[in-house]
Amino acid sequence: MSGLGAYLVLEIRRTVRNPRFLLFTVAFPLGFYLLFTMLYGDTSMGSGPGAIAFSAYYMVAMAAYGGLSAALNSNASRLAAERAGGWSRQLRVTPLAPAAYVLGKTIGAVGVVLPSIVLVCLAGAVVHHVSGSAATWIALVAALWIGSIPFAVLGVLLGYALDTESAQSGGMIVFFALSILGGLWFPYQIMPHWMQDIARVLPSYHYAALGWNAVAHQALGWRHIAVLLAYTAVFGLWAARRYRRDEAREYA
Amino acid sequence: MDEAVRFEGVVKRFGETVALAGVDLTLRSGQMVALLGPNGAGKTTAVSLMLGLRQATSGTVRVLGGDPGAAVRAGRVGAMLQTGGLPPGLRVSELVNFVRRLYPRPRPLRDLLEGAGCAPFADRLVERLSGGQAQRVRFAMAMAGDPELLFLDEPTTGFDVEARRRFWAEIRAFAGGGRTVLFATHYLEEADAVADRIVVVQRGRIVADGTGAALKAAAGGRVVRFEWLHAGDAGLRSLEGLPGVDTVDVDGARVRIRTADSDATVRALCAAGVPFRDMEIGGGDLESAFLALVGEAPAGEAVVR
Structure with a gap:
């Protein structure tokens, strides 16, 4: 596809230069992880074979939080602003394929997820001596990285479905709702039942659950994978619809 | 000579409003043509059709012998749009280089930065540019693919008289020389000073077409x-x-x-x-010629059909 590679490089470069991005997706998860593990000490989460230390549990939660933040926030408001501000129109008078623009944004968002995941995992290993085999770490990072795809697609959807102002606030609302209700800030286990019911329908819970299973040396869980795939399909189809509507719109 | 652009009976309506009311126009390759008219005359609509950003309600639009969209995708066309927002977080040289990479036969980066007058601020982030500097970056992007056909939609909007004169000298030096250039403007002296041919549009119709001297004489x-x-x-x-x-x-x-x-x-x-x-x-100055021409257009008739 014409220009995809060049566009991908451009997107990633812009994202990592954005101070807001670095603060929200790299500094916050890392800071929260160090703060909360210091406050709560080393309690055990759960019981039986799936039980893991809080430092490992929260490492996964904060890596997932960083992954969610990077995947979702790098696109929603920026895409809406570019549609309004004329940059997407400027690109339309170049040979760049319109689909390369959307695909570049999606892949770019997934690409910038990796640093926050790796940093929080490194903090877990170095500061709290969370240990595991190489295979465990690889499974964990890979699960959280690939598992961020539905959120990158959701970011594109929001960027097409909302205008500039509502994309900024709407993106934040969706982001905090997924983070908090999905059990990334406060452990799922201490939630009241009604909140656990909510968490179980959210993709963010299933996303983190992949990581919790990985550090507990368990199978990732087909149910979680299936839920994330279903969300990816729904967001993707919905985004494709908004994208096609936007394409049909004439560029003033 | 080859045709760069051909409009045949082009009508463009937006709901009840008629932006172009049957335009026939042929631009030959190598000409520098001004599309002159007051705001709302249909200049930007005409340029949008030539770039494939909009579709004509009826009539034919051909660019470089084919569909406008195909000419754009083939990288044969460059355009400086009126509101081309620049994406924050990039340096000028990075942005221009990115646009270069989208074209099959790009001009060298250094050439673009110097030719468009961007060299002094090539390392600056695009969000820190002044209006005039941003306009030069848009010009560099329009020239990135070394286009056969260049569109400039009101390229000197927001410039003062002196900056406008200087910018046009640069446009002529960098973009002239065999390339077809079409620019939209509502500055008469700009059209008269720069263009080989002036096409005057008023209420979606061409009301005059010729050299500046011919228009003055005609008026x-x-x-x-x-x-x-x-x-x-x-x-x-x-x-x-x-x-x-x-x-x-x-x-x-x-x-x-x-x-x-x-x-x-x-x-x-x-x-x-x-x-x-x-x-x-x-x-007779061009301004009075222009007013005489624009005054001739039958009011009302072209606006709503």
Whole structure:
């Protein structure tokens, strides 16, 4: 596809230069992880074979939080602003394929997820001596990285479905709702039942659950994978619809 | 010579509003053409159709012998749009280089930065640029693919007179030379100074088409100005009957005669013993030519069908 590679490089470069991005997706998860593990000490989460230390549990939660933040926030408001501000129109008078623009944004968002995941995992290993085999770490990072795809697609959807102002606030609302209700800030286990019911329908819970299973040396869980795939399909189809509507719109 | 752009009976409607009301236009390769008209005349709509950003309601639009979108995708066209927002977080050189990489036959980066006057701020982030600098970056992006056909939609909007003059000199030097350039403007002197050909649009129609000199001539030769020593004299009316005279405007003691033959008119003024003072004879300026042309367009008819 014409220009995809060049566009991908451009997107990633812009994202990592954005101070807001670095603060929200790299500094916050890392800071929260160090703060909360210091406050709560080393309690055990759960019981039986799936039980893991809080430092490992929260490492996964904060890596997932960083992954969610990077995947979702790098696109929603920026895409809406570019549609309004004329940059997407400027690109339309170049040979760049319109689909390369959307695909570049999606892949770019997934690409910038990796640093926050790796940093929080490194903090877990170095500061709290969370240990595991190489295979465990690889499974964990890979699960959280690939598992961020539905959120990158959701970011594109929001960027097409909302205008500039509502994309900024709407993106934040969706982001905090997924983070908090999905059990990334406060452990799922201490939630009241009604909140656990909510968490179980959210993709963010299933996303983190992949990581919790990985550090507990368990199978990732087909149910979680299936839920994330279903969300990816729904967001993707919905985004494709908004994208096609936007394409049909004439560029003033 | 090859055709760069061809419009045949192009109509573009937005709901009830008619932006283009049947335009026929052919641009030959290598020309520098101004699309001149007041705001809302249909200039930007015409450019949007040539770039494939919009579709004509009826009629045919051909660019470089084919579909406008195909010419854009093939990288044969460059465009500087009126509102081309620049994406924050990039340096000027990075942005221009990115746009270069989208084209099959890009110009060298250094060439683009220097030619468009971006070299002094090539390392600056695009969100820190002044309006004029951002405009130069847009110009560099438009030239990135070394296009056969270049569109500039009001490229000097927001420039002061001196900056405008300088920018045009750069555009001519960098983009001229065999390339077809179409620019939209509502500055008459800009069109007159820069273009080989001026296409005047008004209410979605072409009301005049030719060189600046031809337009001036078409709109009525020369202007004779003088002061009438006995203002209010009944003899003023008789001026309209003098040889060559098209129109007579009187403002207090100042008289302004538009004439097709200034020599004959002045001879007749002397022969008639008209008491004049401070006489000046000048070419009709493009502005009055333009106003005469634009005034001719039938009001209302073109706007709503």
